[in-house]
Every structure is written in C-alpha cells, then in structure tokens.
Amino acid sequence: AACSSKYVLSQIHPMWQQPIAVPGGHCQSPIDIVVRKSVFDSALKPLATDYDPETCQQIWNNGYSFLVEYDDSADKSTLKGGPLQDQFRLCQFHFHWGESNAWGSEHTVDRRLFPAELHLVHWNSDKYSLFEEAVSGDNGLAVIGVFLKVGKRHEGLQKLVDALPAIRHKGSVVEFTRFDPACLLPSNTEDYWTYHGSLTTPPLTESVTWIVMKQHIEVSHDQLAVFRSLLFTSAEEEVQKSMVNNFRVQQPLCGRTVRSSFT
Numbered sequence: 001a002a003c004s005s006k007y008v009l010s011q012i013h014p015m016w017q018q019p020i021a022v023p024g025g026h027c028q029s030p031i032d033i034v035v036r037k038s039v040f041d042s043a044l045k046p047l048a049t050d051y052d053p054e055t056c057q058q059i060w061n062n063g064y065s066f067l068v069e070y071d072d073s074a075d076k077s078t079l080k081g082g083p084l085q086d087q088f089r090l091c092q093f094h095f096h097w098g099e100s101n102a103w104g105s106e107h108t109v110d111r112r113l114f115p116a117e118l119h120l121v122h123w124n125s126d127k128y129s130l131f132e133e134a135v136s137g138d139n140g141l142a143v144i145g146v147f148l149k150v151g152k153r154h155e156g157l158q159k160l161v162d163a164l165p166a167i168r169h170k171g172s173v174v175e176f177t178r179f180d181p182a183c184l185l186p187s188n189t190e191d192y193w194t195y196h197g198s199l200t201t202p203p204l205t206e207s208v209t210w211i212v213m214k215q216h217i218e219v220s221h222d223q224l225a226v227f228r229s230l231l232f233t234s235a236e237e238e239v240q241k242s243m244v245n246n247f248r249v250q251q252p253l254c255g256r257t258v259r260s261s262f263t
C-alpha cells in the first residue's frame with residue numbers, strides 16, 4: 001500500500017467535522033491494532049525523547065481539541081530512536097476523548113477502547129525546515145500515541161488541567177510555560193507498536209510514522225471531567241457544544257503491517 005502524503009479530499013461530517021470517507025487514502029489513521037497480527041522487529045530501538053520544558057509556549061483551544069504548543073524553531077525538544085532514522089522536533093501535543101469513560105481513544109488494541117489518547121506531534125527536522133512542509137511530505141511526521149486510563153490522579157497533568165478553564169472556548173489562548181511533556185509518557189518507552197498512517201483530522205495527510213505505546217498512563221476521573229468542560233464553540237456562538245467525542249473512527253488497514261518492539 002503506497003502511502004502517499006498528498007492532500008486528500010474528504011467528506012466532512014457536520015457532527016465533529018468528522019472526515020468519514022477518504023477517497024484515495026490507503027494509509028489512514030487511526031486503526032485497530034490486532035496484537036496477534038503485529039510483527040516483532042528486533043531492530044526497533046527504545047524511544048529517545050529529549051524535551052526542553054523551556055520551549056513550552058502556550059495552550060489553546062482550536063475547536064477540535066486543546067493543544068500545548070512548543071517553540072520548534074530549533075532542535076531543542078527532539079525525538080529520535082524507536083522506528084525513526086531521522087531527528088524529529090516536538091511541535092505540539094493534544095488529546096482525544098469521549099463523553100464517557102467507555103470510549104474516547106482513536107487507536108484501539110484488539111478493539112479495546114480507552115477513555116482518551118494523548119498525541120505528541122513531531123516533524124522531521126533533518127528533511128524539512130517547517131512543520132507545514134513536513135505535514136504533506138514523505139516521512140514528514142512522527143506522532144507518539146499514549147492511552148489514558150481512569151485511575152489515580154496524574155500529578156504532572158494537573159498543571160495542564162488547571163489551565164483549561166481559561167481556554168473553554170474555541171480560539172482562546174493562554175501562555176503556558178515550563179511544562180515537560182516527558183511526564184506524560186509511560187515509564188516503559190521500550191514497548192510500542194509502529195505503522196505508517198495519517199493525521200486523524202484534516203488535512204489527513206499520510207505522512208505519519210505512528211508510535212503507539214503499549215503501556216498506558218493513569219489520570220483521575222475528575223481530571224478527565226475537566227477535558228469535557230471545554231467547548232467546541234467560540235464565545236460568540238449562541239449554542240455551546242461541549243468538546244467530547246473528538247476522535248476519528250477507525251480506518252481500514254489496507255494490507256499495512258503493524259510492527260511491535262516487543263514479543
């Protein structure tokens with residue numbers, strides 16, 4: 001399945017701008033990871049993240065999710081190793097979640113749904129000079145996916161949760177500094193699945209090396225409830241819609257192989 005990275009036209013579903021069908025896309029994301037069909041690859045290395053909290057700049061509501069954005073004008077917060085040959089720069093992270101704890105993740109593992117999923121978005125700074133170029137370029141992006149489960153309170157996440165009421169509406173931005181995203185990674189960063197896919201929201205370009213961590217992180221019910229207090233809508237809109245179920249439906253594998261770094 002040749003994974004092109006050209007822009008693909010997609011039908012936009014009124015509900016959540018949910019692209020439901022993507023003609024011409026054979027490497028779309030997210031997918032269901034069928035564990036027994038994944039192929040162990042001993043050449044896969046542990047992830048090597050090197051994030052500088054000083055590059056953290058702002059947190060904002062873009063009407064799909066909330067994003068924490070990093071200064072990616074230099075190689076200061078980087079990702080290497082894993083399945084990657086090149087060096088990638090962190091540009092942002094965000095989440096996807098459900099209206100209930102029963103669903104919300106984009107990827108699934110043997111059809112198992114998680115209440116939420118974290119995406120750490122990086123672009124290939126060996127090949128490209130801007131995120132916008134890498135978005136539609138081959139081997140342009142690397143996204144780390146981390147599943148969230150409801151359990152004990154995540155102390156590192158709380159600083160981010162406390163900032164959310166200030167960005168309730170679409171388009172709101174507040175300064176957000178000195179946040180180390182490494183605190184959101186699971187303790188085990190050796191075990192992951194990896195496959196070639198796409199962005200899960202427009203432009204849906206097939207430029208992503210996905211790295212989905214096997215180990216989840218835990219957050220409390222109350223922390224996740226604050227995610228759901230965000231709104232899809234801007235302050236001016238008369239009907240306010242709560243920001244929930246901002247995940248894309250699973251896409252066909254189209255013959256792709258999912259590799260695992262563990263047996």
Ligand SMILES: CCCCNCc1ccc(S(N)(=O)=O)cc1
Pocket residue numbers: 119121132135143198199200201202203
């Ligand atoms: C050209 C401007 C694109 C902005 N948005 C990029 C984008 C979309 C989806 C994902 S995801 N959900 O696949 O990680 C990451 C980044």
Ligand SMILES: [Zn+2]
Pocket residue numbers: 094095096119200
């Ligand atoms: Zn995402």
